[in-house]
Amino acid sequence: MPVVHIVTVVPISVTVGANRIVPAVAIPHPLGNPKMSQEEEKLMRREMVVKSLETLTTDISEQTVF
Amino acid sequence: MKLEVGNIHVEELAFGNESTLSGHRVEIDKGTLINFIREIDHRITEVKLDIALPGEKTRIMPVKDVVEPRVKVSGKGHIFPGRNAGENDIVGEGRTHVLKGMTVMTTGKVVGFQEGIIDMSGTGAEYTPFSKTLNLVITCEVDDTCNQYDHEQILRTVGLETAREVGKLAKDAEADEVNTYETLPILEQAAQYPDLPKVGYVYMLQSQGLLHDTYLYGVDVKAIVPTLLYPTEVMDGAIFSGNCVSACDKNPSLVHQNSPIIHELYKHHGTKYNFMGVIVTNENVTLADKERSSNWVAKLAVQQGWDAAIVSEEGFGNPDADLVMNCNKLEGAGIKTVLVTDEYAGNQGESQSLADSTPKGDAVVSNGNANMIVELPAMERLIGHDTYVDMIAGGTEGSLRADGSISIEIQAITGATNELGFHNLTARQG
Amino acid sequence: MRILHYINQFFGQKGGEEAANHPIELVEGPVGPGGALNAALAGKAEISHTIICGDSYFNENEEVAVMGIKEIIDQVKPDLIVAGPAFNAGRYGVACGRVGKLAAELGLPCITGMYPENPGYDLYKQTAYMVETKNSAADMRKAIPNMAKLIASFIEKDGKLGMPAEEGYMPRNLRINMFAEKRGAARAVDMLIAKLGGEEFTTEYPMPVFDRVAPFKALASLKDAKIALVTSGGVVPKGNPDHIESSSAQKYGEYSIEGIDDLTEASHETAHGGYDPVKCNENSDVVLPVDVLRDLEKEGVIGSLHNMFYTTVGNGTSVSNSKKFGAEIAQKLLDAGVSAAILTST
Structure with a gap:
């Protein structure tokens, strides 16, 4: 089953061997940002999740940071 | 910048009618000091003072900070600068007196997870350096108008201010020993030992948010770009702690005041190498910050002409990535590195130990495996609260037994795997 | 100290390959190589019982065999379990290693011996102290004294054995805590001086290489996912x-x-x-x-x-x-x- 890793510290994800990697916002809130309004934040989160879902339908041959 | 550090060895600590230092004995007037602490913030509801001595069957937890009483005798500035109005001078010059062998320790309900155990005897005492010091322990509680950030800030201030207040006793005392440390401005320092390799110290500081923060001249270091320090500045408290979670590898303020790698580097300064200075940097929570800070570390090291550096980490997990980035970028710039860290290798030591890795990290000092489990016997006296043992980092359900004994990872013990190499614990392949 | 010794059908004198299906048998006192081991440990420890088990029996019925051995341990209540030495006999080495893992699960120490390329070492090195032997039983003359030496040291140090090289067991790939003579900061400066001077130094933590898996093929569509x-x-x-x-x-x-x-x-x-x-x-x-x-x-x-x-x-x-x-x-x-x-x- 394909897996996408949403992660802030991308270099660790690369070191430990994740294949589909999507960079996140920050460690305490990978899919959020306290500086945004709730509506804006949710919109950003949706974009990140949609991007992550797209990686699951993308064939790759090696570790890829999207 | 030249600093004389005069140590007064404290061999006895007791409560008395008046706060005094006579010879090697410190007496504390409890009532007056409690009033002093209460004045620090109006949201403080309760203050209790205890003395915990080596060998006693005493447990202190959760330990927020451990601070060494120091006082400026001459030279500019104030111990722990940058916090109060009118205290913004640069420190690290002149003469400073230290009440050596005693500490001021803070406890109380510490916000969220209740971290940090210090046992004054038994197995736990072997793992914390603070079982060998004479400890003046403040239990401080605050009212419920405080949010978690306020609460942390109040306890932090109580520790620092009290240590400073106690430190004043040493101002006119005769020191038992005086050590002098000196680092010159960069060009002069480089010229002093032109034939020796230039080395420096990359001082990584925890900066991850609530109970994971560190302060430099009062500035939360998550907001700095890496910068340069004279090594003597830290001896006057330029860096102080706001963190204690996973207490084994967080640096209490006392460890910064006695910053071990700085002191060890001074020992061979001018004979084996030329110790040029310190770069302080952070361990922030975004990748952009990690990249920026590690780029700056390498840039500043090159700018100062370093040939080699010791890099110390604070904490574990994502800061392992900062450590690896600093290593790769320094080595990439031709600067040899020695990395100082600790390990999370599993209860039996069966796993790889760091979250990140690099083939360039070929010289690593390990301060021990924090996941190792120890049995802490029941103690006769508890200072603070042990209600939360099962929930703290290193604890699990059932860690605290009905008889008061504890089975827990050394992760929960203050200073057990200190990554500034303050202590002797290490781990080997066995 | 009471020792329970695990050996296979061959060293238990039941026969060679034809007896490899020999089921678990419990015997009082030492058998085969246990005799020499017992003699070497005289005054310090004693083999109170020996388990003899066929290599095929163990490996083909691992679960049953482990359960049977567990029952014996519960009954005999040894202080230490010794297995082998297995040299380069693969099934025997795996059985010795598995017995070591069972011992660890029961909170008991286990000392065994085998050839480093025996698969039993790689599989079970983290749960037993394994003395290095040569690849054939001709090495018995040396293997037994080496195992006896490790057992004696184990007894003398109350189970707190030192590092592999000094004690004579093979690395377990475990990270072991110990107190060093110098504090970490001083060791870091020593290492810095050595690295600067191009002298030899030993890192205290060799950085690991992580394993990799091939990327899984993509989903055809999200609509039914x-x-x-x-x-x-x-x-x-x-x-x-x-x-x-x-x-x-x-x-x-x-x-x-x-x-x-x-x-x-x-x-x-x-x-x-x-x-x-x-x-x-x-x-x-x-x-x-x-x-x-x-x-x-x-x-x-x-x-x-x-x-x-x-x-x-x-x-x-x-x-x-x-x-x-x-x-x-x-x-x-x-x-x-x-x-x-x-x-x-x-």
Whole structure:
């Protein structure tokens, strides 16, 4: 089953061997940002999740940071 | 910048009618000091003072900070600068007196997870350096108008201010020993030992948010770009702690005041190498910050002409990535590195130990495996609260037994795997 | 000190390959190589019983054999288990190693001996002290004194053996805590001086190389896909009902999100002790994006969101625990017909 890793510290994800990697916002809130309004934040989160879902339908041959 | 550090060895600590230092004995007037602490913030509801001595069957937890009483005798500035109005001078010059062998320790309900155990005897005492010091322990509680950030800030201030207040006793005392440390401005320092390799110290500081923060001249270091320090500045408290979670590898303020790698580097300064200075940097929570800070570390090291550096980490997990980035970028710039860290290798030591890795990290000092489990016997006296043992980092359900004994990872013990190499614990392949 | 000795059919004098199906037999006192071992340990320890078991019997009926040996241990109550030496006999080495693992599970020490290329070493090196032997029984003359020496040292030091090289056992690939003579800062400066001078130095932690898996083929479409959420960010139902540890997690949680469209301050929080929890405790969707996945489910962008999510705390949690959790979670997702997973980390 394909897996996408949403992660802030991308270099660790690369070191430990994740294949589909999507960079996140920050460690305490990978899919959020306290500086945004709730509506804006949710919109950003949706974009990140949609991007992550797209990686699951993308064939790759090696570790890829999207 | 030249600093004389005069140590007064404290061999006895007791409560008395008046706060005094006579010879090697410190007496504390409890009532007056409690009033002093209460004045620090109006949201403080309760203050209790205890003395915990080596060998006693005493447990202190959760330990927020451990601070060494120091006082400026001459030279500019104030111990722990940058916090109060009118205290913004640069420190690290002149003469400073230290009440050596005693500490001021803070406890109380510490916000969220209740971290940090210090046992004054038994197995736990072997793992914390603070079982060998004479400890003046403040239990401080605050009212419920405080949010978690306020609460942390109040306890932090109580520790620092009290240590400073106690430190004043040493101002006119005769020191038992005086050590002098000196680092010159960069060009002069480089010229002093032109034939020796230039080395420096990359001082990584925890900066991850609530109970994971560190302060430099009062500035939360998550907001700095890496910068340069004279090594003597830290001896006057330029860096102080706001963190204690996973207490084994967080640096209490006392460890910064006695910053071990700085002191060890001074020992061979001018004979084996030329110790040029310190770069302080952070361990922030975004990748952009990690990249920026590690780029700056390498840039500043090159700018100062370093040939080699010791890099110390604070904490574990994502800061392992900062450590690896600093290593790769320094080595990439031709600067040899020695990395100082600790390990999370599993209860039996069966796993790889760091979250990140690099083939360039070929010289690593390990301060021990924090996941190792120890049995802490029941103690006769508890200072603070042990209600939360099962929930703290290193604890699990059932860690605290009905008889008061504890089975827990050394992760929960203050200073057990200190990554500034303050202590002797290490781990080997066995 | 009472020793229980495990040996195979050959050294138990039951016969060669033709007796390899010999079932577990318990004998009082030492047998075969146990005789020499017992003599070498005279006055310090004694082999009270010997288990003889055929190599094929053990390997073909491992579960039954382990259970039988466990019963014997419960009955005999040894202080130490000795197995082999197995030299380069593969099935024998694996059996000795497995006996060592059983001993470890029961809180008992085990000392064995084998050739480093015996598969029993690689499989079980973390749970027994293994003396290095040559690849054939001709080495018995040396193997027995070496094992006796290690056992004697084990007794003398009350079980607190030193490092592999000094004690004479093969590395267990374990990280062992010890107190060094000099503090860490002084050792760092010594290492710096050595590295600067081009002298030899030994790193205290050789950096690991992590394993890799090939990327899995992509989904053909999202429209029929069942997507699951997994996190190491410690998101749990409010109150952390299974008490997942704030650091060094010993377990993971499996929680229903059936009928939940949004994680709120009232419903969820984080158990993670390694990051500032304030934001996640206000709105756990910032770590586990249930809200937007529910929207995408309703809009038909994805087939469905799996109604269970899986969570643990990645803070100071060992790779061995993480591997175990990962394998179990992956199996559960496969069993539930999940097509793909989103893993979030803090």
